[in-house]
Amino acid sequence: MLKVEIDSFSYSEKTILKNIRFTLKPGEHLSILGESGCGKSTLLHLVYGLLHLEYGNIYFNARKLLGPTNTLVPGEYFMKLVAQEFNIMPFITVAENLGSHLSRLDEKKDEKRIDELLEVVEMEAFKNTLVKNLSGGQKQRVALAKALANEPEILLLDEPFSNIDVFRKNKLQRKIFNYLKENSISCITATHDSDEALAFSDHILMLKDGIEEMYGTPEFIYKNVSTEYQAGFFGEANLLPKNLFSSEENSEETIIFPHQLKISEEKTKLEATVKNSFFKGIFYLIEADFNGKTIFFNNPLPLKKEKRCWLKVSKKI
Numbered sequence: 001m002l003k004v005e006i007d008s009f010s011y012s013e014k015t016i017l018k019n020i021r022f023t024l025k026p027g028e029h030l031s032i033l034g035e036s037g038c039g040k041s042t043l044l045h046l047v048y049g050l051l052h053l054e055y056g057n058i059y060f061n062a063r064k065l066l067g068p069t070n071t072l073v074p075g076e077y078f079m080k081l082v083a084q085e086f087n088i089m090p091f092i093t094v095a096e097n098l099g100s101h102l103s104r105l106d107e108k109k110d111e112k113r114i115d116e117l118l119e120v121v122e123m124e125a126f127k128n129t130l131v132k133n134l135s136g137g138q139k140q141r142v143a144l145a146k147a148l149a150n151e152p153e154i155l156l157l158d159e160p161f162s163n164i165d166v167f168r169k170n171k172l173q174r175k176i177f178n179y180l181k182e183n184s185i186s187c188i189t190a191t192h193d194s195d196e197a198l199a200f201s202d203h204i205l206m207l208k209d210g211i212e213e214m215y216g217t218p219e220f221i222y223k224n225v226s227t228e229y230q231a232g233f234f235g236e237a238n239l240l241p242k243n244l245f246s247s248e249e250n251s252e253e254t255i256i257f258p259h260q261l262k263i264s265e266e267k268t269k270l271e272a273t274v275k276n277s278f279f280k281g282i283f284y285l286i287e288a289d290f291n292g293k294t295i296f297f298n299n300p301l302p303l304k305k306e307k308r309c310w311l312k313v314s315k316k317i
């Protein structure tokens, strides 16, 4: 089990991470969700042992990890990090890149393993291609396969699908995260992609300015967002006073997602003026004005600009 306790970390004076604590069991998947610059990569680099952690401790199976000041080669042997700059060699083939991480004692066994890894990342057709001739997304897939080559216990992935097209991404995510679960490989993923975090992780750690903003299962996180920052990861969201939807005198605000709002036949306190309709496939996202504030709701059909309508909450989630 991995146990991370970061009291604080800074590159110079400015504190980048503060009071981060979590544990990770074998086969568990944690997503670190946060906006650019909030400290996601720094957190992965600390766990991997590329950066020295002065205030805090990281343990693996009760053994304290010593970090780069105490090891000759930074990085732990049982972990692999797939960073944003991929660690692959451009002037040799895809197969040779993967082979460089295998034992090389049994050629047939290595060959079988290379084929297996290429199948996981769907790169069978590029086995003998020089890496320098691959696209950015293909290089990212080779880097993933290379990290898996000698079966790490923990995989650290920094924006692992950032260069991969939507067409291939969903299938690849299912294959890779399934492979990790089947092989009990724990995984920490740094991502901006809330769909990926919701669908594939066991827990999500949401960061804001290097501090824990939320921590919990994907269901817990989604059901408990209460600020615009938290809701911002899950598409357009509306921060509206609770008393719009009840007779209470409560002036507190609450997050209402577009799919929770519905046009009402009767008058309500939420009277909006339509500004735009955006086609989203099975529904339209309607942009509207409510007392000078832009709000969003879903509707089965587009609505005319300047149409006035009343809205009600159809369901909380």
Ligand SMILES: Nc1ncnc2c1ncn2[C@@H]1O[C@H](COP(=O)(O)OP(=O)(O)OP(=O)(O)O)[C@@H](O)[C@H]1O
Binding pocket: 011, 012, 016, 034, 035, 036, 037, 038, 039, 040, 041, 042, 043, 190
């Ligand atoms: N080597 C460094 N020296 C000084 N500051 C750094 C260094 N690396 C990162 N930073 C700063 O630390 C902060 C966190 O950076 P980090 O790369 O961890 O963020 P991130 O959440 O991974 O961002 P992104 O999503 O854009 O990759 C940023 O303000 C960044 O400018």
